Amino acid sequence: MEVARKFFRFMAVALFMVCGFMKVMATTHLAGEKRTVKDTLGRIIQIPDRVERILSLQPEITRILVALEAGDKLVGLDYFVRRDDHLFKIIFPAQERLPVVSKPDDSVNKEVVVALRPDIIFASPSELLVPDSIQQALGIPVVALSSLGSFRNLLDEIELVGRVTGREARASELISFFNENMNAIRQTVGSLSPERRPRVYLAFWSSLLRTPVDYGPVTAAGGVNVAAGLLPTHPGSPGAVVTLEQIIAWDPDVILVHGNYPPSERRVTVEQVVSDKRLRSLKAVRNGHVFYTFGYWYWWDPAQVLVETLYLVKLFYPEKLRDFELEAAGNTIFEKFYGQAGLFSKLGEALAFHDWIKEK
Amino acid sequence: MTGSKKNKKKRSLQVFLLVLPLLLFVISLGIGSYAISPRDLVGTLISTISPSSYPDIPPVYRDVLFRIRLPRLLLAMAIGASLSVAGASLQAIFRNPLVNEYILGISSGAAFGAALSLVFLGRAFPPHVSAFLFGILAVLAVIGIAGRGETASLISLLLTGVIVSAFFSALLSVVEFFASPYVLQALFFWLMGSLALAGWRDLAISLPLIIAGLLFLILFRWRLNVLSTGTDEARALGVHVQREKILVIFLATLITASATAVVGIIGWVGLIVPHLVRLMVGTDNRLVIPLSAATGASFLLLADDIIRGISPLEIPIGIFTSILGIPLFLFLLKKAKRVWL
């Protein structure tokens, strides 16, 4: 009995050492092929230098992948781009062959994920625990990325995705295009003094009280987001919930309502805001300065957010872009990103935005 | 302490508890993100009756006070009173201090009803009606399944409540599947319990039923003592136990469903407040029921004041009552021996 026990102990130690040695070797072997990134939730992850099989659960990243012409690397999609995105089916027809891996409650079918063998998974940071749980369960690097309303972050994402998919050139091209447009906008509104900049309240998502604490298009278009600096409801979330009295205390010059919904699905409408007796003292309501804007649609579409900035410049400073045709410009921008004509107009049909985009 | 001094102390405590919500109400009128000085507050109040005495009160003050704060405070008091009295009454007839106003499935039913309305009926319909109907339906299901006859023991009612709750939660998941993420957000906001957009319309919808239910339960308060002694004993005392038990459940359900339909699920109130009251005034329901109404109103007013006062951010009151409620409950458990057997 003693001998047997000693033997087993020896074997256990030996096995342990062999495994340890192998693990060290494995790490050393892969070390040269990995890069370290820090995602939006502050997680530090090792991701491969190049990926061939991508699972994107984050529509913003999915859209970027397609814009970078790296859509062929997608092995799976989230439910949103398949079911709720206005343009994705048109932009990327190949999507119908891809399996949907997540559900509206943001749960992920781990078995399907394993079967797809992705090298990397992109997730949304608004689902705090999901990235870690998937990474721990499946051992695949999960990166939680989102622009969170900042253009800087958006461009960084385009650059990162471009790098890992080998589409650096295309990424550069899009980033330059983006920056050129931004510079033009900056020149148009840059000279304005702070007092002339309109103070804007954004009523996003399904409630008058939910507002994004940082929204790039508004700031770039020369507006001031009254909710800037507030704490979002949780890390990784873009928005905060404010009290009704706070909105009245701010008394913004302009109220922008989330317009990325088809009319029948809008939960907050301009008519509602304008007819709400509690808001009747607001100058935005009295002056009729309550409008729709596009807003998020499960994070951003890089083309749409550029068009939105132009739309807002036109809205805030109508005299500046008097002869500017938004729809034509929108179609050009979308074509630059996705290679098809008339996409912005198609979006217009889905959102019925011809009611609210006032083309002069 | 002599008998009469002790009695006087008891009386003062009871009067204090009754008056507290009124005091808090007045103070609460001055709390909110939109700053109005006390002087202007008084001016605004008076200017409604005689506009000439305070001519330069800006109309926005009136809007804030009468369209936002006033309905919200009244609703907070009504909800606080309802949930507390419902909890206290159900604790009496179930003879179990751990019972809360949601055990018969109202919260799951109402959540499902709200989800159904938000997803399929859209913006045109506020989720109130559907939430109310399904809240009631859940309780009817529990009573129907557990049996109306003499065999409907309290344990079977409680267990059926658990099962019906689970059933509606499952249905809720199904509805969530069909929801777009933004409708889901609206639903989660509602589920967490919030007075954020409370207006006169919400009061108009819920107040009549709440007042009627509260009134009857308060009138019934002594009878709850008798019912709480046990089925056999109550029967021997000439009480028609089955009928009266159903009556109490019906009234408690009415006020809880009305409250929940309008503001969502606000937990812990019906569990904590009655116990707090019992610790202060004893277990006699002649005192516990009306004082639970008053203390519940104070509790929610206080919670809402803290939320409205500390930040421009709207923290759902349901989260707050949980944060307050859990340590309070642990504290109460330690003192439990005094009021529970």
Add this chain to the structure above:
Amino acid sequence: MSVRVKGLRFAYRNFILRVDELSFATGQTTSIVGPNGAGKTTLLKCVGAVLPVSKGTLFVDGEDFALLKSRERARLVSYVPQEHGAAFNYLVFDFVLMGRAPYVPIFSTPSAEDVRIAEEALDFVGLGSYAERTYAELSSGERRLVLIARALAQQSDILLLDEPTTFLDPKHEREVLELVRKLAAEKEKTILLTLHNLEMAVQYSDNMVFLKGGEVVAWGRAEEVFKEPLLRAVYDMEMKVIDWNGRKIVLR
């Protein structure tokens, strides 16, 4: 107030109580005795309106019990359980006050008169000074007395007590039974009680009913019925009855 049982049947899953003919005269004390599971508590609960009875099986003062409203029944008969099983720690006085339930309208609270009657009941059992104490503070014996006080507050002429002496030490046992005697003597109540203690039963009752297996084996005046052959038949064991100074002592 007399009680008459005629053809009473009550069935549980595995047990049937069958009482064909039984009566309890006004102002008399009757003990119901028998082995465990004989149906003593069941019989008491039937008479006490705790368990439902069919029409024509129970008559109180000539009235068919099953046809009366629950409130009326409670004014005629009060029932003292063995133990009280509530979850809330009431004040002794509030507890006794509950006995007024048959007289207080459903959406009202007790009147000053109700309070006076409850006070009297508490005084009668000797616990008048205990009014402000809570139920949990009391000893078993005191709790038993409070339960009796509550039954007294019902002002019914018929009083039923289920095992009023269990778990009590000999002193309190005697106290309770003396109280029962006092009730019979001063208030002329018709009293039924179930007892395990045969000696006490025969000492404190006018009549006795022997139950076994759900049936009445014998009943009648205590002196006459309490005989060794009967005891042997009912309890399935040898017992000896000794007369000592007018008191009956049972040796097992």
